[in-house]
Amino acid sequence: MSADAVQDKIKELEERLAKVEGNRSNMTMVLFSGDFDKAMAAFIIANGALAMGKEVTIFVTFWGLDVLKKPTMTGAGKNVLEKMVTMMRPKGPAKLPTSKMNFAGIGPKLFHYMMGKKNVTSLQNLVDTAVEFGVRIVACQMSMDVMGIKREDLMDGIEFGGVAAFLGSSFDSNTTLFI
Amino acid sequence: MAKTTLDLKGMSCPMPIMKVAAAVKKGASGDVFEAVCDDAGFEPDVHAWCKETGHTLNSLTKAGKDITVVITKK
Numbered sequence: 001m002s003a004d005a006v007q008d009k010i011k012e013l014e015e016r017l018a019k020v021e022g023n024r025s026n027m028t029m030v031l032f033s034g035d036f037d038k039a040m041a042a043f044i045i046a047n048g049a050l051a052m053g054k055e056v057t058i059f060v061t062f063w064g065l066d067v068l069k070k071p072t073m074t075g076a077g078k079n080v081l082e083k084m085v086t087m088m089r090p091k092g093p094a095k096l097p098t099s100k101m102n103f104a105g106i107g108p109k110l111f112h113y114m115m116g117k118k119n120v121t122s123l124q125n126l127v128d129t130a131v132e133f134g135v136r137i138v139a140c141q142m143s144m145d146v147m148g149i150k151r152e153d154l155m156d157g158i159e160f161g162g163v164a165a166f167l168g169s170s171f172d173s174n175t176t177l178f179i
Numbered sequence: 180m181a182k183t184t185l186d187l188k189g190m191s192c193p194m195p196i197m198k199v200a201a202a203v204k205k206g207a208s209g210d211v212f213e214a215v216c217d218d219a220g221f222e223p224d225v226h227a228w229c230k231e232t233g234h235t236l237n238s239l240t241k242a243g244k245d246i247t248v249v250i251t252k253k
Binding site: 044047048050051052053118119120121126129133 | 189190191192194197199200201227228
């Protein structure tokens with residue numbers, strides 16, 4: 001191999017190494033669940049990863065969209081089925097059910113009380129902190145279309161995308177979680 | 180070298196480590212940070228955080244529930 005060829009090979013390997021090392025900084029999550037406890041886990045991990053210097057993307061789909069809803073969201077301008085879904089689903093972090101011990105809505109109140117006593121940060125606070133410090137939140141446009149959720153129904157500071165947005169982020173990550 | 184003191188008592192996961200990360204991020208290389216926390220999960224968290232981020236954990240002392248760490252920014 002000539003000296004030039006060796007130089008080229010070294011350059012190529014350096015570029016590949018830089019790419020691999022760069023990828024280490026990313027973490028991707030799918031938040032599919034709209035359960036309060038699971039959303040708590042997702043946003044605690046997201047904020048923790050942020051503190052450890054990682055770039056974090058949360059792709060929010062299906063029931064997970066409940067977490068991003070503004071409490072003021074209404075069924076105005078939606079068809080009958082969309083209005084029904086809007087009415088029946090919780091809107092925002094304060095209204096979510098728990099995956100266990102929900103007891104028709106009493107469970108979450110109990111957990112909010114117990115977590116408050118132990119000084120655990122609220123889900124709303126964790127979501128706001130995540131967005132403020134640069135966690136990328138991507139809402140699934142397809143699920144939004146299916147359930148008649150408009151962009152203005154969801155919190156500010158988020159992006160919208162499809163499966164490729166999730167996969168692109170996941171391929172660049174060394175950790176991907178489905179919650 | 181500036182020294183910053185952080186009172187993280189009464190906070191629970193993930194706030195203590197987020198506060199440490201935010202403070203260290205603002206500082207300059209060589210700056211020292213002393214943090215006191217009474218969350219039992221703080222000890223393993225600080226070890227993992229320092230290992231991952233490359234900042235130096237100079238000391239970790241325990242008195243009762245309080246865990247005091249001294250970290251130097253890399």
